[in-house]
Every structure is written in C-alpha cells, then in structure tokens.
Amino acid sequence: MAKQRTGERPRVTLNHLAARLKVSVTTVSNAFNRPDQLSTELRERVLAEAQLLGYDGPDAMARGLRTGKTHIIGVVLTEDLAYSFDDPIANRFLCGVAQVLDRHGHRLLLVPERSLRGTGSELMADGFVVYGVENDSSLVERLRQRGKPVVTVDFELPDLPCVRVEDRRAMHELSRWALDNTPAHFEPVIVSLRLERWRSQGEDGKPKLELMQHVRLDSICSALQEAGHDPEKVAIFDVEHNTQHHAEAVLEAVLQDRRPRLLLCMTDRIALGALTVAERLGLSVPGDIRIIGFDGLEEGQRRSPQLTTVYQDSQRKGELAACMVLGLDRAPRRTLTGWSIYGETCPPA
Structure with missing residues (x-):
C-alpha cells in the first residue's frame, strides 16, 4: 500500500x-x-x-x-479565430452564447471549420452551434451522425434547429428605400462578400445551402427589378473577406473608375470601407454618392455621416442558439427581426 x-x-x-x-x-x-x-x-x-x-x-x-457528458459546447466558425474576435458581429454573437453557457455550467469550445475536418474534435463536445458554413453541409451531417445536438446559425438544413436574422425582408426593404431615394439616372453598384467562395451548386443548379450571402443578394436584385433596373446589368464587386481593409482595396478602383451614385453594400464593414475611400477621394456622401450597409454596427452609428443600414441583434442570436443546443428552447426555428436605420449616408430625396 x-x-x-x-x-x-x-x-x-x-x-x-x-x-x-x-x-x-x-x-x-x-x-x-x-x-x-x-x-x-x-x-x-x-x-x-x-x-x-x-x-x-x-x-x-x-x-x-x-x-458521457463533458459540459462543453462547440461553436464551429467559418472563419479563423483571429477574424472571429475582430469582427464585431461575430464577437457579439459569441458573447451571447457564452453568457447562456456560463449560467448553465457549460464551457465554450471555439473550433474553426477547417481545423475540425478530419481531426475527431467533435468527440469533445456535447453539442455544436454551427455559425455559418462553407460550400456544403457535409460537416454538419458528420456532426449530426454523432447523435449530438446541432444548431445552425444564418443557414438552414432540414430537421435541424436554426437561428437567423430576417435578412430577406430587411435587405429588400432598405435596398428599395435607397433606390427610391436616389436621384434619377443613376448607376447602382452592388458590393458583396465574394460569392464564388459560397457557390456550391446541387444537380438542379441552385445553391446547396441558402446562406446569408445568397439571401441578401437575391433581396437586392428583387428590389432592383421592382425599381425598374435590370439586375443582370448591375455591376457586382466582390470583397474577399468582411473587413474594412479588404473593402477599401476593392472600392478604391470602383469609385475612381465608375463613380456610381449608389453603393448597395452587403455588410456595414464593407459600407464603412466605402465611406473611408469616398472621403479619401474627396467625394461627398450623400451628395456625390449614397451608401447603405447591413448589421447596425456601433461604429457606423457613431461616425458622421451616420450610416444607413439594417440593425441585427447578434448577441440575442447567440443567446437563442445556446438555449437551443442546450435543449432549453425546443423551437425548430428562431427568426430575429432586423430593422432599418435611416441614417445620413442615404437620406430621403
């Protein structure tokens, strides 16, 4: 002994x-x-x-x-960790998840999607929140086959609970407002997250997943058509990553060469990049160019001119996702309302 x-x-x-x-x-x-x-x-x-x-x-x-329980909940991230901490929307979402997990004695495991593939990391967690996904649903299916709870965020799959913002209605309404309140005979331009990265098509030619990028682009195009524009003739410029730095690199050439009167930006970070470039080139906003975004970032509301955008409650989205993966909320789907902020970058005509 x-x-x-x-x-x-x-x-x-x-x-x-x-x-x-x-x-x-x-x-x-x-x-x-x-x-x-x-x-x-x-x-x-x-x-x-x-x-x-x-x-x-x-x-x-x-x-x-x-x-058989670890009291660990994994959040699968499309982007790497550094981006997720830097991005205000992802940051607020993770805060919402963490607050619920704290209250119920669970820990948070952050897993970039690329590092999860083929590593067996899914064995460590009791459940997963998948915050966006690239290309297809194979990773989600793999998690689901483990018999663990899976909640998707900002995209939907059959038979899985989902949390998302009402992108389609909100983006359509704000785009139509911008089109109706921009002087006649103008050229609109769409500035999007890089769509090729997300275009994984099924046999019918349609995207396998209805991701946020697809929904917002479809909403902008439907607003263009309603306002008398041919969406096929409207230029789309893609930004590699949702950062102001990447947006500025693309928009520098766009604003110098084309001088559009209206920029329909898919996110606030892209819109803020457009504002920075416009100021650098001596363009007046909204006099020379009008700009809209989506997300409702504080930075866009504190600065002048105030950004015209759609606000989404990202922290609440994280709270709902955490409640669903813990089984505290049994709803198959939660949809958060986004509401328009009519700022100074696209005021009434």
Missing part, C-alpha cells in the same frame, strides 16, 4: 467533501457542474468549504468517461 508522504496534504474527494458538509454527493457535484440546480447560499457554502480543503472540483476527464 502506498504511504502518504510526511507533510503531504490528504487528497480530498467528492465523497469527503459531501460527508463533511452533510450533504449528498450529487449536491456537491451540482455546485461545480450544474450551479442552476442549487440555491446561491448552498452553492457558496459548498464552494467555500472546497476552497478551505483545497478541492478544485470533480475531475473533468473522469466525469466525461463516466457520464
């Missing part, structure tokens, strides 16, 4: 702590793993005694092997 070394503190276990507090082992376990199951007073008493005895909590690896 192994002997305890002189001066070495006895190893405290879950059973020891429960016996000392005269509570059940389950109560002690809940204090660490399911805090919502206990009163605040009882949980604080358990944690205080644990700290006094030097007990850090149940062994997560052993608990996972024993119960």
Whole structure:
C-alpha cells in the first residue's frame, strides 16, 4: 500500500467533501457542474468549504468517461479565430452564447471549420452551434451522425434547429428605400462578400445551402427589378473577406473608375470601407454618392455621416442558439427581426 508522504496534504474527494458538509454527493457535484440546480447560499457554502480543503472540483476527464457528458459546447466558425474576435458581429454573437453557457455550467469550445475536418474534435463536445458554413453541409451531417445536438446559425438544413436574422425582408426593404431615394439616372453598384467562395451548386443548379450571402443578394436584385433596373446589368464587386481593409482595396478602383451614385453594400464593414475611400477621394456622401450597409454596427452609428443600414441583434442570436443546443428552447426555428436605420449616408430625396 502506498504511504502518504510526511507533510503531504490528504487528497480530498467528492465523497469527503459531501460527508463533511452533510450533504449528498450529487449536491456537491451540482455546485461545480450544474450551479442552476442549487440555491446561491448552498452553492457558496459548498464552494467555500472546497476552497478551505483545497478541492478544485470533480475531475473533468473522469466525469466525461463516466457520464458521457463533458459540459462543453462547440461553436464551429467559418472563419479563423483571429477574424472571429475582430469582427464585431461575430464577437457579439459569441458573447451571447457564452453568457447562456456560463449560467448553465457549460464551457465554450471555439473550433474553426477547417481545423475540425478530419481531426475527431467533435468527440469533445456535447453539442455544436454551427455559425455559418462553407460550400456544403457535409460537416454538419458528420456532426449530426454523432447523435449530438446541432444548431445552425444564418443557414438552414432540414430537421435541424436554426437561428437567423430576417435578412430577406430587411435587405429588400432598405435596398428599395435607397433606390427610391436616389436621384434619377443613376448607376447602382452592388458590393458583396465574394460569392464564388459560397457557390456550391446541387444537380438542379441552385445553391446547396441558402446562406446569408445568397439571401441578401437575391433581396437586392428583387428590389432592383421592382425599381425598374435590370439586375443582370448591375455591376457586382466582390470583397474577399468582411473587413474594412479588404473593402477599401476593392472600392478604391470602383469609385475612381465608375463613380456610381449608389453603393448597395452587403455588410456595414464593407459600407464603412466605402465611406473611408469616398472621403479619401474627396467625394461627398450623400451628395456625390449614397451608401447603405447591413448589421447596425456601433461604429457606423457613431461616425458622421451616420450610416444607413439594417440593425441585427447578434448577441440575442447567440443567446437563442445556446438555449437551443442546450435543449432549453425546443423551437425548430428562431427568426430575429432586423430593422432599418435611416441614417445620413442615404437620406430621403
């Protein structure tokens, strides 16, 4: 039998702590793993005694092997981690997810989509929130085959719960407003996220997935048609990534060569890039050029001229996705309303 070394503190276990507090082992376990199951007073008493005895909590690896649960929720990201922390929309979404997970004793695992493929990382989490996806649904199907909860965000698949913003209506309404409030005989231009990256077609020639990029572009095109423009004749300029830097690189040439009167931008970061370039070239907004975006970023609302855009509540979107993957919300679909902000970059005519 192994002997305890002189001066070495006895190893405290879950059973020891429960016996000392005269509570059940389950109560002690809940204090660490399911805090919502206990009163605040009882949980604080358990944690205080644990700290006094030097007990850090149940062994997560052993608990996972024993119960088949890790209390980890994975968020699969289309972009890499650095982008997700830099992008205000992704950042607010992750804050919403994290707040719900914190309240219910779960941890957050961030997994870029490219690093998940072929690594077996899906074994680590109890469920997944898939925040956008590239090209097709094969990765989502792989996660679903594990029998774990999967929630999609900003795209839909049959038989999976989904959270998304009402992009189609909101983008259409704002685009039509911009077209109706821009002086006659003007050239509109669409500035989009790079669509080739997302165009994976099925046998019928249609996209396999109805992603945010497709929905917003379709909405802009329908507004153009209603306003008397031929969408096939309207120029579309693609931005590689949704950053202001990438947008500026594309728009520098567009505004110098074409001088369009209206830019229909798919996101606020693209629209903010357009504003920066317009100012650099000495163009007046909205006098020489009008601009709209989508997302409702604070940066676009604080600056002058104030950006005309659609606001989406990204934090709420994250909260709903987390509730759905934890089974707290059983709805098959949650759709958030986006509402227009009629700013100074595209005022009434």
